[in-house]
Structures are given as C-alpha cells and as structure tokens.
Amino acid sequence: MSVDAQHPEYRKYIKVWNRIEAAVEGSRAIKQGKTMFLPKPNQDLDGEAYYGSPIQTENDVRYKQYLERAVYTNFCGRTLAGLKGAAFRKYPLIELAPGLEYLEDAATSEGISLVQLSKDAVSEVLKKGRAAMLVDYPSVEEGLTAEQVTRMDLKARIAFYAPETIINWKMEGMNGRSLLTLCVLKENYNKSADEFEYDEDIQYRVLRLDEIGYSQQLYRDDKPYTERFYPRQPDGRPFDYIPLAFIGSTNNDATTDTPPMEAMAEVNIAHYRNSADVEENSFIHGQLTLGVTSDLSAEQWKEMNPAGIVVGARAGHFLGSNGGFHSVQANASSLTKDLMTEKEHQLVMIGAQLITDKNSNQTAKAAMIQHASEHSVLADVCNNVSEAIELCIDWCGAYMGVQGENKYEINTQFFDDSVDPQMIIQSIAMYDRELITSGDVQNYARKAGILPEDRSNDDIDNDMGDVIEVEFGDIEEPEIATQEPSMPDESGEGSSQAEDQGLQAPEKLLNGAQVSSIIDIIEAHSNGSLSDPSAIELLITAFGVSEEKAKIMLGITNG
Numbered sequence: 001m002s003v004d005a006q007h008p009e010y011r012k013y014i015k016v017w018n019r020i021e022a023a024v025e026g027s028r029a030i031k032q033g034k035t036m037f038l039p040k041p042n043q044d045l046d047g048e049a050y051y052g053s054p055i056q057t058e059n060d061v062r063y064k065q066y067l068e069r070a071v072y073t074n075f076c077g078r079t080l081a082g083l084k085g086a087a088f089r090k091y092p093l094i095e096l097a098p099g100l101e102y103l104e105d106a107a108t109s110e111g112i113s114l115v116q117l118s119k120d121a122v123s124e125v126l127k128k129g130r131a132a133m134l135v136d137y138p139s140v141e142e143g144l145t146a147e148q149v150t151r152m153d154l155k156a157r158i159a160f161y162a163p164e165t166i167i168n169w170k171m172e173g174m175n176g177r178s179l180l181t182l183c184v185l186k187e188n189y190n191k192s193a194d195e196f197e198y199d200e201d202i203q204y205r206v207l208r209l210d211e212i213g214y215s216q217q218l219y220r221d222d223k224p225y226t227e228r229f230y231p232r233q234p235d236g237r238p239f240d241y242i243p244l245a246f247i248g249s250t251n252n253d254a255t256t257d258t259p260p261m262e263a264m265a266e267v268n269i270a271h272y273r274n275s276a277d278v279e280e281n282s283f284i285h286g287q288l289t290l291g292v293t294s295d296l297s298a299e300q301w302k303e304m305n306p307a308g309i310v311v312g313a314r315a316g317h318f319l320g321s322n323g324g325f326h327s328v329q330a331n332a333s334s335l336t337k338d339l340m341t342e343k344e345h346q347l348v349m350i351g352a353q354l355i356t357d358k359n360s361n362q363t364a365k366a367a368m369i370q371h372a373s374e375h376s377v378l379a380d381v382c383n384n385v386s387e388a389i390e391l392c393i394d395w396c397g398a399y400m401g402v403q404g405e406n407k408y409e410i411n412t413q414f415f416d417d418s419v420d421p422q423m424i425i426q427s428i429a430m431y432d433r434e435l436i437t438s439g440d441v442q443n444y445a446r447k448a449g450i451l452p453e454d455r456s457n458d459d460i461d462n463d464m465g466d467v468i469e470v471e472f473g474d475i476e477e478p479e480i481a482t483q484e485p486s487m488p489d490e491s492g493e494g495s496s497q498a499e500d501q502g503l504q505a506p507e508k509l510l511n512g513a514q515v516s517s518i519i520d521i522i523e524a525h526s527n528g529s530l531s532d533p534s535a536i537e538l539l540i541t542a543f544g545v546s547e548e549k550a551k552i553m554l555g556i557t558n559g
Helices: 008-025 027-032 058-069 075-087 114-128 146-151 262-286 298-304 335-350 364-400 421-432 438-447 457-464 496-500 512-526 532-543 547-554
Strands: 093-095 130-136 157-161 166-174 177-190 200-209 214-220 244-248 289-293 324-328 407-409
Touching: 008 027, 008 075, 008 114, 008 166, 008 262, 058 262, 075 114, 075 262, 075 364, 114 130, 114 157, 114 244, 114 364, 130 177, 130 364, 157 364, 244 364, 364 407, 421 438, 421 512, 438 457, 438 512, 512 532, 512 547, 532 547
Parallel strands: none
Antiparallel strands: 093 407, 130 157, 130 244, 166 177, 177 200, 200 214, 289 324
C-alpha cells in the first residue's frame, strides 16, 4: 500500500475540514471555491465558470455576475476570533523546569513562542476538532561535544500539525497499553535548488514504533527518501513511545472528534447562497423595463432618433403624434431576505453568541444550563490544549535530559466578573448580620477584582487589625431591617425569634461555597438574568432563608 494511504476517518472528515477552513478564512476563499459553495442557477446548462477565466457559455456569464454580486458575511471568522480572545484575555500559567525555559520564547523550530503555539492549537481545534503536536530534536551526527551542541543551539522543539496533514494513524496494544504505532504526516517542502524560486511539493513523515523503539522516515514521490532514524534519549536509549500528542475538542485520544464549528459553517455558507439570490433579485427587479409605442415607420424612427433610445434626463426622443413611453419595475421578493434573517438567528443559536447580547429574565436552572452550554466547548478545548502542551514539554525534557515539574494552563475564565456596588453592599449587610464572616467579604472583593489575587485575608487582617474599612463613595446602602436576631441560648441553639426572622444562628453560619452561591444568585437577579420569583425560590429552597429575608437580600421591597 502507498505511503499516502488515508485513514477512513480522515476520508470522512477532510471535505468537512476544508469547508470549515474556507468559511473561517472569508469571502476570498469562499468565492475561489466557486460551485463548491455557490451552485449555478441553471445546472442543466453546459459550461464551467472559472472566476476570472474566459467565458464559455451564456450561463457562465450569468454565473460570473451571480458570484461577483454575492456577499459573504464572515460570522465564523468573527466568532472564532472572539472565542480565542476570550481564552487568551489572561496570560497562560507557565511553569518550566530549569533547562526548558527556552520553550517559552521559542517552542518551535520557526521561533514561535509557547503562547502563540497554543493560540494556533486552540484556533484549529475550535474549528475542526482535531490537531497534533510532535516533539522533535534536530538530526545531527553522534558524538558531538556539549560545547558543539550549545553553539549549534540544538534543542528539542514542538511541531504543530493541522488535521488535514494527519492522513493516517494506527493504535495497537503493547505491554497492556494502547499505543500509537504508526502516524503519517503530510508536509510541504521547496524542491527547487534556485535560491529565488519556490517550487512546492509534498513529502510524508512516517512515525513508527517497533521492537527497537520510535523511528522517523521521510518519503518523497512514494519512495523512501531517508533511512529509518531512531531518536535517542541522553543515555542512548531509544524512545518506547511516539512523542506525538493528539488534541481533540472532546478528548485527546486518536479518534477524530466532531468539529465544533461544522454546523455554524454550514449555516454561514447557506446564508451566503441566500445573499447571492437577494443580490440577483435586487439587480433584476431594480432595473427599469421601458416600453415605447409609436406610429412612425422604421425608416422614420431611425431618421428622427438616430441614436436610438437613451434613458435619462438629458435625452429627448421624437415618437410621432400617437407615441408614448411606458415603464415597468417589478417589486423585489422579500422571501430571500427573510431566509437570511432566519439563518442569522440560527447562527446565534448554534454558538455565535458574540454577535448579539442576550439579556432576558429566565429561571435559575435555565440560566445555569445556558451558561454551561455556551462555554463548555471552549473550556474543553482550552483544557485539552493545555494538557497536550504540558505533555510535549515533558517530552522535550526527556530529549534534553531535564527532569522536573512543568505546568501549562490556558485561562478558562473567559469573561470578567462585573463589579456590582449593590452586590458589595449586600455582602457587607450579610456580614453585619453575622451570616458570613469578614473572610467571605474579602473573598468576594478578591473575586470582583477589588483586591489583588496575591493579597491574602491574613495580610489584610494584619494590616488593618480588627477593623475592616470599606469605602463606597456616594453609594447608598439599601434599607436593611433594624431588628437584630436573638443570640443563641446556653444550649447553643438559636431562639425561636431568630428562626422566625429567617436567620441562622452563629453556630450555623454558611460556608464559603454557600456564600459564593448566594452572591451569584444576587448578581444574576441584579443584572436581570433571574426573575424575582426564581431568585426568591432559590434562596428559600437551597439555603433555608425565609421569604422575607430573601427579599431583603435581593433588595425587593414589598408592595
């Protein structure tokens, strides 16, 4: 079998990946695809339209105009850029063992940094649900001295591969584990010997795992171009695994995951097709159709109107005693515009939530489900890419003889928690009523970005002593019931009066997680995500407060 043989899953998804790539790239790529993305209006007529090539048939003339008038709005590209921006709004957490610090600034042989590499990986996996990273070391002669290695800057690097280049792979059971034993990677290279010419061709990098260990071999023109090469560890041993990490949108195994942006790309392309129909209808219906009547003979007409009929304010025509003009202009159909609007709504439903804002009252459960569904895919992709990069860093350490703990973590807090003064006031009010501790207030202030992450509660207490001072400017504190809860009796149980007030005894103070949940509910109610009844019901059922207390916490006044 030829080296360019393709895995069944590769054949299944390659056209899908190409469509997604074109949809994200934008109008130029879509229009270069011609009939792949925009069918001819009259498919039964002969002739093939080539964008910018000589015209062959009348249908080709119409299709060229049809193609040029169509407008592709790149919802996919804008959404991808927004999602990637949300993931990298904070710098990733990077901890590298001594001897591997070079990876942060130059993780690849092209000098791309570790962060830029992770951006490429997140982008590719968000689009197509698949990618891979290979750890490699320059192939050099054996026996080099440490000084020669340093002078030549020989270091292990990470190579990134898009899913279109991973054409074949095989997993086999070895020593009780399922290991990658074969992977074929398609690469481009310049086969021209001229320094100014670039003549691109394809080569295949074959990764194998056999009884000796891991090896590489290049193929060109369907024949071996190099001998098998077995990379070695610093102690001379071959690797007993292929240092290639698959990355998926669901998990990081070898199977191909469903592309996250497939549905969005399909609707975006369908929107483009509707646009072509809208533009053609507008062009046809927008043209004035002129009818002329005259009792002149053909010879008299030519004599009186030598230039023919010219439409416009500066034109004059002699039509005879009984002549006249009649113009007709058809009304454009709104159906195709309605279809475009419907597809724009579908794009938002599928996942382009960055196109429009969504602010509406809903139940607490619906709000939580919506929030989780909007960010679960992006969070999974970020976590999977982080895991793969961390694994590749460890493999670089194996090449370089470096041991130590490495960590790489992409941010998964995609949006800032808004600092709501009302929420701060509510937390202070809860502290005054001994429902929460001063540490809970400080934790919320830290979460809201008021306090720096590295400033602990102990540091604050040591600096301020027993007094916590919080300034709110001109913000007025909401009205809080002045009746104080009864303190517990000697038995340690709260009085019936306290229970009637819906308050908890000091011995039953809420823990930090519960306080955070209460604050989240108050925030959701404040920004309109939770209706009054839903927020009250959540506080009563989940935390055992009374209805009156729930209303106080939410700032809801009776009447």
